[in-house]
Every structure is written in C-alpha cells, then in structure tokens.
Amino acid sequence: MAARSMLRSVWSSFAGLKLGATGSNVIFQQGTNVPQLSAVTIQSRGLRQVVEKQEGNTTIIEGHILNSPEAPEPPNPEAKCPIYRWNLQNKYNYTDVLLLSQFIRPDGGLLPRSITGLCLEEHRKIAICVQMAHRAGLLPDHKPKLPANHISKPKQQLNRYLTCWSIDSVKPIFKTGLKWCKRRMAVGSPLLKYNVRYGVKHINIKH
Amino acid sequence: MSSFSRSAQQWATFARSWFLIDARMQPPGKIATMCAIRLQGKHKPIYHAMSDCGDHIVVMNSKQIAFSGNKWEQKVYSSHTGYPGGFKQLTAAQMHHKDPKAIMKLSVYGMLPKNLHRRTMMQRLHIFPDDELPDDILANLTEELPQPREIPKQLSEFTQEEIDAFPRLWTPPENYKMK
8 A cells, every 4th residue: 555655656756757759648658557566677569668666665667768770861761651762662572571570560460551651552562571471481470479278280381482372262273274274373472573583584473 | 524534534424423402491393303304314415315324313301392372272183093983183282291202203203204214213213201311322422402492581590680780661650559
C-alpha cells in the first residue's frame, strides 16, 4: 500500500517531465507498462524504452526515446517511396533479406503502407518477396508465436525457393497437355519481371 | 600436360574419373544436366558415342534438393504398371517421401540419350540421400563440382556488422508503436 502510494507520487512527477520534442502526456502513456518492483528494463517494441531504476526506497521509471541512427543521405531524397529514394527500384529480390526485414513485423507480417510510405507497386513487390523469403526459409526468426500447448504435426521438410503461391492452395497438374497447350508451373512472380538482369536470357516465369 | 610421360598422358586421357556433386538446396534439373553431360563423356575432347568414355558421378544430399516455384505440389510423376487400372500418379512431394533418391534418378534418366547405353550410364550414377558415403566410393573420388545455384543467406546468418552497415530505408513516424 505504501509502495503503491510512493509509486503514484513518482508517476505524477514523471508526468511533468518533457519527453523529446513534444511535451504532451499522450506519448508517455503509449510506452508505459505495468510497473514492477524489480530493476528490469522493460523495452517496448516502439520508439520508447521504459527503464526502471530502484534507488533505495524510490523507484524511478523513465522513458528514453531511442534515437534512430541517422541514415546516410539517400541518393534521391525528393521521392516519396523509400525504395525510390534509394534508387533500388528494380534491383531487389527475395534473397535480399536485409532489405525485406526492414518492412516486416517480428512475427513475419508486413507493416502497413501508410506507415512505411511505400508506393503501391513496391508494396506489392515487397509483399511477394517477403512471402517467397518465408517459404524459402530465409526468415527463420520471424515465425508467428504459437500458444505454449501447441503440438505441431510432423511436416515433411521440403526445400523450396521462388514459390509465389501458397503451399496449400496449389493442386497437382495431373494432365500437363501437349507442347502447344502445356499447363506450365509458375516460378517467381510477374511483378518482378522488370528486375535488372545482367544476362542475355529473359527470366522464365513459366516452367 | 607436356611434363607427363607418354603412358601417364595416355592414362590421364582415357581414365574414368569419379565426380562428386552436393545437391543440397539445388534444383534437381540443374544437377541432372551436369550429371548427364559427364555420364556421357561430353565434357571430354575425346568423346564419341560408341567409345565408352563416361565418368562416374556421386550425388550426395539428394534428400535436400530444392524445387523452384510450387513444383513440390504441382509436378506429377506418372507411371503405368502395364496391368489394367495400374496408372499411378505421384506428386513430387509424395515421391520424395517414398524414396528420396527417385527424383534425382528420374531427372538424370530423362536427360540421357534414349539408347541402350543409358542403362550402363545410370549404373555409373551413384545417388545418396545423406552426406554419408561408403568408404570405397570416397576413396575413388577425384573432383568435386561446384554447385549450380548460389544458396541464399538466411537472416540469422548475417553478422551484426553487416546488418548495421545496411542503411535504414525509412524512419517510423513519431507516435507509432509496433505491435
């Protein structure tokens, strides 16, 4: 009881602190967590880092704004889409995981376009590249969280790459047809057909 | 080589070599073309279809081949036993589960010339699902062939310096909290 009243006084003093550029209380409510009586840093996934310190009888809970390291000047700063700003328009693929990981959530989903600022075509290209990277197993740490009692069925471990379609949605081609009307298997996505290629051959989407 | 004696040069030209290919994360078709060329002997300047000049090829890790696209689900291997109602169709995934060597074997078989030499060439192809090779084959191997496809790096395999060196393309807005 006494601890709770002491904490409340700390919170009220904390409310008066100015946080970063804007001095409003709205932001500090976003980054707060339930205070615990241990000297553990509680990090929020956003831009705030909530740090608890215990000094004798008082617990100080502070919110530090993580300074995102200033990126070097992009080659084309006037463009709206981040990919156009860095002139990466037709140059990335499903293998460029360092690029793709900047647009995904920790559980593997894509961030909304309104937040990342991508234009519609690039957002779709990034989406399909991220899907292909997931299916190729290039993002092993970005799997969705399963509940603790989840028992996964034993699945066949098959290596794959450039899979554009979802695995369960595809049906086997029992009758392929004659050469002039063959039912082809799609590899990769037509969205990436304008990617820069340093060879003579066109990309073959239909195998 | 000019420094070889005549008998050594003769031996080096006409000897049957043993090649090793690691099929891990490789498309079976590309591995099969490399195998077919060397089983026929077409990589040698002394090639002739009648002179039995093919080499031995050992393919390891055939359990870990990688198909592009959705071929594991879409590609169908069909066969007929000859008896009525004996038409069997298996998807690549089912085939691989049943026998991990079969896909590699069938792809090489289809790429060899369709004559009586094909069977002898297939006898010179040795496929292993894992990387455990018997000692007598290990003793015979002369050369390892480079893999046709570059294996892409997973995100966990990048060092922290490489991740930091890559610039942030976009900054999140002030009030955004990632869920």
